[in-house]
Amino acid sequence: MQTNFTLAQLADPDVNESEKILRKCVHCGFCTATCPTYLLLGDERDSPRGRIYLIKDMLENGRPATEAEVTHIDRCLSCLSCMTTCPSGVHYMHLVDHGRAHIEQTYQRPLPDRMQRKLLAEVLPYRNRFRAALLGAKAGRPFKAVLPKRLQTMLSLAPGKVHPPSRQERPGVFPAEGPRRMRVGMLVGCVQPVLNPGINEAAIRLLNRLGAEVVVSAGVGCCGALTHHLGHHEPDFAGPNVRAWMREVEGEGLDAIVITASGCGTTVKDYGFMLREHPELAEKAAKVSSLAKDITEVLAMLGLPEGAKAPRPLKVAYHSACSMQHGQKLHRPPRDLLKAAGFQVLEVPEGHICCGSAGTYNILQPELAGQLGARKAMNIESVRPDIIATGNIGCMTQIGQNTGIPIVHTVELLDWAAGGPEPEGLARVGDRVPA
Known part of the structure; x- marks a missing residue:
């Protein structure tokens, strides 16, 4: 991709890095085939290639973001499936992060958006604040129907049980x-x-x-x-x-x-x-x-303990979180460890497509996240597993909202196979699988 940044602009390390990323893009469009939002919406601006053009235009012209640009960049999940697909090695993650920072510096969001985003930033990263918020959500659940839609979305994701500090x-x-x-x-x-x-x-x-x-x-x-x-x-x-x-x-x-x-x-x-x-x-x-x-x-690296064996013959649908398969490029370790522990590992159709969790995406973009969550649950259920395993708490929450199949973290199953206690999330499996 041809760029036209000035020397003054390129003196900024972030702009300089983004310019290098932009130049790698060859407009091939392979990324559109694996982008969840393009899959759902069919809008070029909701594809990685389209967002690359939007970010390039903002940065190159040194101008504030527009409402349309914010809309389409906000819809990006940062699932990074495009980076796995891209034959040219475009580092989309760093580019979209720069685009988001530019938006926050130059665009005045509507007050409700600013308040919601500030609330998320001031609560979720702090364990005690988050616990207090969940207790408040528990108290507010009876009044859910009369609350603003944004709060209804947050309440629907809040669990009924709040764990004390461990x-x-x-x-x-x-x-x-x-x-x-x-x-x-x-x-x-x-x-x-x-x-x-x-x-x-x-x-x-x-x-x-x-x-x-x-x-x-x-x-x-x-x-x-x-x-x-x-x-x-x-x-x-x-x-x-x-x-x-x-x-x-x-x-x-x-x-x-x-x-x-x-x-x-x-x-x-x-x-x-x-x-x-x-x-x-x-x-x-x-x-x-x-x-x-x-x-x-x-x-x-360490290897499972000698004699580690699944206590029950369970069919496990392994969901590889986007941050695992696209962000960290880790494919074999989780699957190989589960198989070594004696679990039957099932591959999920459309495994490369995001479940819709994506950090706070299911709060900020509930409609799109809901469609992706339902699609992911349908694909998982199609392989008829006893349980679902994954390596990311956000995916566990999102997928758990869309299916009745128990979902646990991969390490909980491995610990159980190595002599640890049965994962709490397996409580609903007992009636369906012989001990």
Whole structure:
């Protein structure tokens, strides 16, 4: 793609990077075939190629975003399926992140939009605030019908059960069982431990059993994905997280930083890029990104315990989250580990298409997210699984809204096969599958 940026514009590191990305695009349109919003809407502006043109026009002309541009860029899920499809290596993720930041800097959203987005940014990344919000949602559920549509959407996604803080949320060390083979840090996360603390509990149990010492470091909070995708130009949480993990690296050392939510993993693995211009943190951020691993990557390195076996013969539909298959390019580890543990792994039709969760997308774009969620559930149900496994809490919530099939995190099944407790999410399977 030909570009016409001035030298003054290219002096901006973000513009310079985006210009390089734009020049790689050859207009081939392969991306339109795998874009969920183009699949649903059939509008070129709701395809990656169309959004690339919109972002190019905004940046090249140095002008504020228009309402139409905001509409079509907001509809992007950042599922990154286009990056898997693209034969030219266009790094769409960095380009659309720049486009969103430009929108937030130059476009005045309507007041209700600003309030909703601020609420999400001020609540979801903070565990205690999120817990309080869920308790408020529980109290407000009887009045749902009279509330504004935006609040109705948020209430419909709120679970009935609110988990109190778990031991895994507090800074500390979980020692390895037997000789220590590895020392790893763990990202506890923000939304996940509130909605399902059993995921991190299972991960720590299994890692300890395999000889890994797990460290939950003081000062590590939300990964920052949520606010980053809302258009916040400076990563709100990346800096503190990098500093906290580097204290461990420079102290007793870390062999890996384990992440149990694939959306967070994609973000932490990108810290090196996000902070590349930071005079103090650039090198440290690159180090942190190099250490970041999905839990299944680390388990593949360690190997499952000898004798690990599925307690019941379950057919598992594996849903590969977009952040797992497109963001981190991880395909084999989760499937191979489930098969090694004795589960029958089923592939889901249209597995490359997003379920519609995409961080806060199912809150901000409920109509499109609803269509994608229903489509994903239909495809999963078509293979007639006993349970669904995935590696991202957002997908678990979104898919769970659209099907009655139990859904659990991959690491919960692996921990169960290795001698851990039965995942709470399997409670509804007992009547259908013989023990």
